[in-house]
Amino acid sequence: MKHRTLWNRRHFVQIMGISSLGVMNSHVPWLLEASKTKNRVTPMFAYVGCFGKGQGDHVTDHSEHAIQVFAIEEDCWTPTQAVASDHPSFLTLHPTQRFLYAVNEVDTYQNLPSGAIEAYGIDPQSGHLTLLNRQPLSLSGTMPKHLAVSPDGRKLVVAVHGGGAYNVLPIDANGHLGKVSGIVKEMGSGPDRERQEASHPQMVMFDPTGYRLLGADLGNDRLSVFTLAEDKLTVSERSVMQPGSGPRHMALHPSGHLLYVANELDASVSCYGYDATNGYILQRLQHVAMLLSGDFKERGKTVAMAMHPSGQFLYTSNCHRGPGDIGTDGIRAWRIDSSTGALTHIQFQSEGLRFVHAMNMASDGTNLLVLSEKQSSILRLRIDPTSGQLDQPVQVAKVPSPMSVALKYL
Amino acid sequence: MSIETVTRQDARYNTLIKGKNARFPASKEDAASRIELCDNAADVAEALQRTVNAGLRPTIRSGGHCYEDFVSSNPGGAILDLSMLTETTPVPGAPKYRIAAGTQLGTVYSDLYKRYNVTLPGGTCGSVGAGGHISGGGYGLLSRLHGLTSDWVSAVDILTVDASGKVVPRRVDHTHDSDLLRACCGAGGGNFGVITNYFFDELPQVPQEVMSAYVMFAWADMTEERFEAILTTYGNYLETRGKDPETWGMFTIFGLTHRSAGHFGMSVQFCNPDGTCRDLRVLNEFLDLFASCNPVPSTPENAAVATGKRLAPMHHAGQEACSGPHMMSRHLWLDANVRGGGGGGGEQRGKYKSSYMKRNFTSSEVACFYKHLTRTIPGVDLSRSTVSVDSYGGAINRKEMVASTSMPQRASVMKLQFMTFWPGEEDAAGYLAWAHDFFSELYSGPDADPNHKETPYPNDRYEGCYINYPDKDMLAYSFWPQLYYGDQGLYPFLQGVKRRYDPHNIFHHAMSIRP
Numbered sequence: 001m002k003h004r005t006l007w008n009r010r011h012f013v014q015i016m017g018i019s020s021l022g023v024m025n026s027h028v029p030w031l032l033e034a035s036k037t038k039n040r041v042t043p044m045f046a047y048v049g050c051f052g053k054g055q056g057d058h059v060t061d062h063s064e065h066a067i068q069v070f071a072i073e074e075d076c077w078t079p080t081q082a083v084a085s086d087h088p089s090f091l092t093l094h095p096t097q098r099f100l101y102a103v104n105e106v107d108t109y110q111n112l113p114s115g116a117i118e119a120y121g122i123d124p125q126s127g128h129l130t131l132l133n134r135q136p137l138s139l140s141g142t143m144p145k146h147l148a149v150s151p152d153g154r155k156l157v158v159a160v161h162g163g164g165a166y167n168v169l170p171i172d173a174n175g176h177l178g179k180v181s182g183i184v185k186e187m188g189s190g191p192d193r194e195r196q197e198a199s200h201p202q203m204v205m206f207d208p209t210g211y212r213l214l215g216a217d218l219g220n221d222r223l224s225v226f227t228l229a230e231d232k233l234t235v236s237e238r239s240v241m242q243p244g245s246g247p248r249h250m251a252l253h254p255s256g257h258l259l260y261v262a263n264e265l266d267a268s269v270s271c272y273g274y275d276a277t278n279g280y281i282l283q284r285l286q287h288v289a290m291l292l293s294g295d296f297k298e299r300g301k302t303v304a305m306a307m308h309p310s311g312q313f314l315y316t317s318n319c320h321r322g323p324g325d326i327g328t329d330g331i332r333a334w335r336i337d338s339s340t341g342a343l344t345h346i347q348f349q350s351e352g353l354r355f356v357h358a359m360n361m362a363s364d365g366t367n368l369l370v371l372s373e374k375q376s377s378i379l380r381l382r383i384d385p386t387s388g389q390l391d392q393p394v395q396v397a398k399v400p401s402p403m404s405v406a407l408k409y410l
Numbered sequence: 411m412s413i414e415t416v417t418r419q420d421a422r423y424n425t426l427i428k429g430k431n432a433r434f435p436a437s438k439e440d441a442a443s444r445i446e447l448c449d450n451a452a453d454v455a456e457a458l459q460r461t462v463n464a465g466l467r468p469t470i471r472s473g474g475h476c477y478e479d480f481v482s483s484n485p486g487g488a489i490l491d492l493s494m495l496t497e498t499t500p501v502p503g504a505p506k507y508r509i510a511a512g513t514q515l516g517t518v519y520s521d522l523y524k525r526y527n528v529t530l531p532g533g534t535c536g537s538v539g540a541g542g543h544i545s546g547g548g549y550g551l552l553s554r555l556h557g558l559t560s561d562w563v564s565a566v567d568i569l570t571v572d573a574s575g576k577v578v579p580r581r582v583d584h585t586h587d588s589d590l591l592r593a594c595c596g597a598g599g600g601n602f603g604v605i606t607n608y609f610f611d612e613l614p615q616v617p618q619e620v621m622s623a624y625v626m627f628a629w630a631d632m633t634e635e636r637f638e639a640i641l642t643t644y645g646n647y648l649e650t651r652g653k654d655p656e657t658w659g660m661f662t663i664f665g666l667t668h669r670s671a672g673h674f675g676m677s678v679q680f681c682n683p684d685g686t687c688r689d690l691r692v693l694n695e696f697l698d699l700f701a702s703c704n705p706v707p708s709t710p711e712n713a714a715v716a717t718g719k720r721l722a723p724m725h726h727a728g729q730e731a732c733s734g735p736h737m738m739s740r741h742l743w744l745d746a747n748v749r750g751g752g753g754g755g756g757e758q759r760g761k762y763k764s765s766y767m768k769r770n771f772t773s774s775e776v777a778c779f780y781k782h783l784t785r786t787i788p789g790v791d792l793s794r795s796t797v798s799v800d801s802y803g804g805a806i807n808r809k810e811m812v813a814s815t816s817m818p819q820r821a822s823v824m825k826l827q828f829m830t831f832w833p834g835e836e837d838a839a840g841y842l843a844w845a846h847d848f849f850s851e852l853y854s855g856p857d858a859d860p861n862h863k864e865t866p867y868p869n870d871r872y873e874g875c876y877i878n879y880p881d882k883d884m885l886a887y888s889f890w891p892q893l894y895y896g897d898q899g900l901y902p903f904l905q906g907v908k909r910r911y912d913p914h915n916i917f918h919h920a921m922s923i924r925p
Contacts, residue, residue: 185466
């Protein structure tokens with residue numbers, strides 16, 4: 001792998017287009033608007049949730065976990081502030097980009113069994129964070145994994161892994177989080193006794209309506225459609241997937257009629273039809289196994305997915321450690337047939353990519369940001385706009401155990 | 411009748427959303443969105459299934475006496491109200507005696523007496539519901555003679571929720587799901603499922619009559635030396651002579667009430683082990699012990715103060731006082747035990763703590779009691795703040811019950827209940843601080859386990875806390891489960907039961923068994 005500590009102008013321009021919300025950003029009008037406006041696509045600050053000590057001039061303390069703030073100028077990311085935060089495994093920005101929200105992926109908060117969500121205000125000049133407040137999740141709602149802010153910026157919905165639940169928290173005009181106002185407790189289990197003994201929601205995302213959400217539940221092999229109204233979440237549709245598949249990540253095709261699901265446990269990707277008007281998950285159109293060898297157990301795990309904004313390409317990450325820690329993990333690039341949902345394999349890029357935990361797609365489709373937890377680095381891979389092929393990875397920042405990144409453009 | 415669902419729009423909502431402790435729910439956001447009033451076990455199963463299907467959290471209420479917010483704090487969830495499940499008639503094919511979970515203790519005693527001349531050695535508050543009381547190991551005035559309520563349970567009807575989210579009705583006994591039966595005998599309510607019936611193959615016979623007596627002391631001329639003499643006389647008796655089976659028919663509630671109340675003292679109920687009051691030597695011997703401690707005559711007022719209103723004063727109710735050296739009165743057992751009163755009302759706010767003691771009080775402990783019971787805090791009226799030191803042990807301490815129940819405390823001679831009450835929400839802080847400071851200091855002394863300061867962690871003097879007197883302050887200690895369930899393997903057992911029968915942790919509250 002090639003490490004470059006200094007960027008040239010061209011690289012900087014390429015990274016500018018990277019969005020903060022990865023696969024979800026295409027459904028957040030604010031960011032789409034930002035990405036469409038040429039003079040606004042320059043990322044000014046990066047926020048990285050990491051399971052390690054932070055760095056910079058404004059390290060508030062030396063806690064084990066932090067949200068690391070980077071100022072992005074020209075061709076380098078400069079760490080400027082580290083805010084202590086307990087297991088900040090997923091970050092997302094408010095649509096106005098004035099506030100940042102982080103999940104605390106913990107099983108105890110204030111001596112009770114629950115995770116928590118943090119709200120931060122962002123200084124528009126320095127990009128520095130100030131904690132606004134912290135709210136516990138519902139009792140027994142531990143180890144939250146993911147959250148989504150409604151396009152109107154008034155609600156936040158959390159996928160709660162440990163308690164098998166989804167929580168809704170209201171957001172006030174100043175970015176503060178209110179108490180949990182809606183709870184949906186999920187049932188069901190799957191054949192994997194270790195990972196699927198109970199419901200374990202992994203991800204939530206709003207569909208194009210802005211009031212409907214999709215949830216992926218690894219524990220019960222289920223996708224759900226929820227309706228958000230008056231601070232409450234109600235289930236409007238269930239879709240049962242292949243037993244033992246373990247859905248983890250979702251991405252909607254820009255057309256809104258194809259739903260791709262990365263299944264962690266059986267290392268596969270499925271494509272379903274989606275009726276965005278009525279909120280129905282339709283029949284499965286495609287299913288692709290990420291086979292690394294003939295043995296089922298050797299397939300590894302599909303942990304992340306990113307949709308290209310053109311709708312032509314899909315990227316999936318696969319983690320696998322074989323004997324002697326020899327990795328066969330990397331990122332696969334796929335071409336999408338937007339009429340059938342079919343995936344055609346383009347490329348398997350593994351060089352320099354180990355333990356890819358998360359991926360974020362640039363909103364203009366020029367780059368893919370890759371977070372490698374164990375390599376403690378954030379890498380950028382250029383995307384060929386015609387072929388969808390990925391270039392060699394370039395390290396843009398060194399951060400201890402990065403789990404999630406959010407970029408502020410405005 | 412079908413299930414009666416009370417939602418926010420219903421005129422009954424504001425009444426039914428609360429239990430007996432007016433502290434909870436602490437805010438509108440914490441309140442349940444509905445109360446499902448059930449008439450029978452089939453209703454409960456239907457209401458539970460509906461609740462689970464809707465993704466809501468169920469909490470369960472029978473008598474509504476939970477000291478903490480385990481039931482009432484249920485944001486947007488559903489309270490399954492079992493208070494109308496009050497049947498005590500037999501069920502074909504089940505053990506002889508049946509008590510439905512919503513039955514209040516007063517009715518339990520009355521019905522069992524009339525039907526069978528037996529009773530349950532349960533608590534003194536007649537409006538407490540059987541559901542929570544028995545599952546948390548309830549005890550009372552006959553417990554030294556007959557053990558805990560949980561010791562007598564033979565079978566339980568319980569609704570659990572399986573991995574697929576389906577409600578499963580079970581009758582668990584010593585041969586069917588016996589691990590769940592054991593868990594239902596002391597681990598506390600709201601942990602594994604919804605108990606709808608308790609069954610008993612046998613129950614103890616009712617005493618024919620009981621004696622009632624009071625020993626009262628005035629704070630006005632109390633000295634710390636005399637206070638110590640009183641407490642250590644009491645504790646010494648229970649640690650020594652009180653272990654003799656001939657004393658087990660005696661149960662004492664010693665209310666150490668704050669000085670501002672004017673008095674403190676004890677209420678005694680006594681019968682011989684055969685359920686008669688023919689031989690009063692044990693009672694007189696006990697009362698003699700305090701003759702030199704300057705007791706004062708009891709009055710309805712000071713007797714009520716001394717017991718924290720857990721008991722209605724008996725021998726001031728017009729019955730004929732007995733002759734003899736001590737003031738006492740004789741009552742038919744049912745009259746003495748089915749009075750309907752006692753316990754917290756729906757308007758008061760209270761905080762409770764508990765501990766088990768294996769030994770008499772030490773000087774250092776007495777000094778701490780004296781300090782906090784005579785302490786004054788501006789703006790805080792502590793006249794309704796009491797530490798109720800109940801006699802314990804006797805038949806409770808049968809070691810063989812450790813393995814068959816989830817009540818591991820089988821070596822204590824006293825059980826302490828710390829109680830403080832206040833009128834308005836805005837007053838809470840001072841009262842909570844008094845209780846917290848008192849308890850923390852008491853268990854930080856030279857007798858406390860240095861690795862578990864501020865708590866009565868099990869050691870040679872203490873035996874932890876009582877789950878039916880739950881105290882969320884204990885959550886601040888990582889070892890809180892060991893305070894309630896001991897450190898001899900019961901808690902891991904209960905966690906296994908939890909995972910097996912409630913794989914989704916549907917039944918949870920702040921101090922429920924962690925999966």
